Amino acid sequence: MKKNNIKARYGDRIFITCCYLLLIVFSIVCIFPFLLVISASFTDEYTLLWEGYKLIPSKFSTSAYKLLLKTSQLADAYLITIFTTVVGTVLSLLITSMMSYALSIKKLRIRNKVAFFVYFTMLFSGGMVANYLLIVKYLHLKDNIWVYIIPALINPWNMMLLRNFFATIPESLAESAKIDGANDLTILMKIILPIAKPGLVTIGLFYALSYWNEWFKAMLYIDNEKLITLQYLIMKVLRNTNFANTVAGSVGISVNIPTYTVRMATVVVTIGPIIFLYPFLQKYFVKGLTVGGVKG
């Protein structure tokens, strides 16, 4: 028995070492493409074309970034994206939390019907064509910055997640406040919202991320170059190798354009903010996702 135990502990140690190793491998795989792109963006254009993508550039150059700094396209896209992300997230959170909160209160008799009314939209939709016609022909939102925000105000999935989160708050809290004479609005502001903070932060993060990563709406609805989002700019960079030429053309450079490295530098500049903000936000969404999500 004892001998068996010792053998088992020895096996455990090997097993845990394997866990560490596998996690290290997976982490490297996750981070490797980023390192490759960062390195490529700092590589001299000819070296990149001649030697290919390498982890450590054999000839260092910052000309891609210098070129990017001279153009206004990236700055415009940044401004548009920051605007839609901030305004969109605030509005989305407001409307979503209002609806989620109301649907989490048991005394509201129509709540199950309304919940199904929302749920049904997750199952069945009018499709891309109908949405396109609605937005372009009837709402006249083409080439309008609000097209990024208004049709994306509520995500039914986020709404349900937040509703589950609100539902975990014991109703007795609100009841006792009511007995003390507080009205619905005070209860919501003073009691419910502070408790629901992790859930709100999580949902807010999901919204912020979807606004930040929006490109499809730009492709469908935006023709004005000044109104495109950062991710759509990236998509254009991806689909069009001549991106650097148009950038260079706009600032009047015609020789030695760092075509490939500019594309990589654009990627680095756009994912930078996410990577810096990410560690601060991570603890919130891990918490919020596990509370609201496991219960489905």
Place this chain on the structure above:
Amino acid sequence: MTESSNIVKKKKQSDLLYDLKHNRFLLFMLLPGVIFFIVFAYLPMIGIVIAFQDFSAAKGILGSKFVGMENFRFFLGSNDSFRVTFNTLFLNALFLLCNMFFSILIALMLSEVGNKLFKKGAQSIVILPHFISWAVIGLLAEALLSTDTGFINGVLTGLGMDPVLFYKNAAIWPMLLTVFNIWQGAGFGSIVYLAAITGIDQEIYEAARIDGASKVQSIGYITLPLLKNTAVLLLIMSVGKIFNGNFGMIYSLVGSNTLLYSTTDIIDTYVYRQLMELGDLGMSSAVGLYQSVLGFIMVTIANKITKKLNPESAIF
């Protein structure tokens, strides 16, 4: 029959009336959301009739000619219909199963690692790719896979092997897409499983350890069986979405590379091409409706199965 439905109607009405009388504040809070869903979800459903029309934008929905099932007949009769349906199903099934496997694997490993700092660091890193858009991933893929300059081919030729023509070889794309999908989503997916593992009563493991069970045995006999419920629930929820392809992914990684269409063209990219490149709105709607209906059937079946296995987690 009519009597009972009358009663139901009466009750419905009185529910709303009751709320109007007693829960005015809550109804007010619901209002913006309800208006949003009516405008952006229910109103476009009227557009479904476009699928049965030879639609022209100039004539509008009311003026366009109805052609019955013509659009559907044309789509289902073409070679494309089987290809895009099969690709959508096959790729999604592949993504679903592989992602689930790796999510559970990562969660298991994270739960076994003792060093807190390492655990936190590793978790941060594996979740990170989830926050990167597919457009960016498309460019990362290019840096890795490009024939002349790509990193992988650089390594291969460095080792004296032939380069792989990734962007010309359709057969390897299901595998490549699966790898990118795991890269992007498995770390994020592990959060839910890790939460489920953390929720397991530690005393069970204590007892097993005293009885001489090794770590591997505890995982096999305790953790995995207890994760089964979470896994089945998530699986069934995703099965409902199995006809919805990941447009952003395919559009970014494959784009308009027709050489790869045979294995990567999915319903969503097909609808998009019908709409934007060919301008065939009726056809595009019809294919969209075909997808919606198949998805709806899948959800209903999945829900029935859930109800049998675990009534509490059924959706409706």
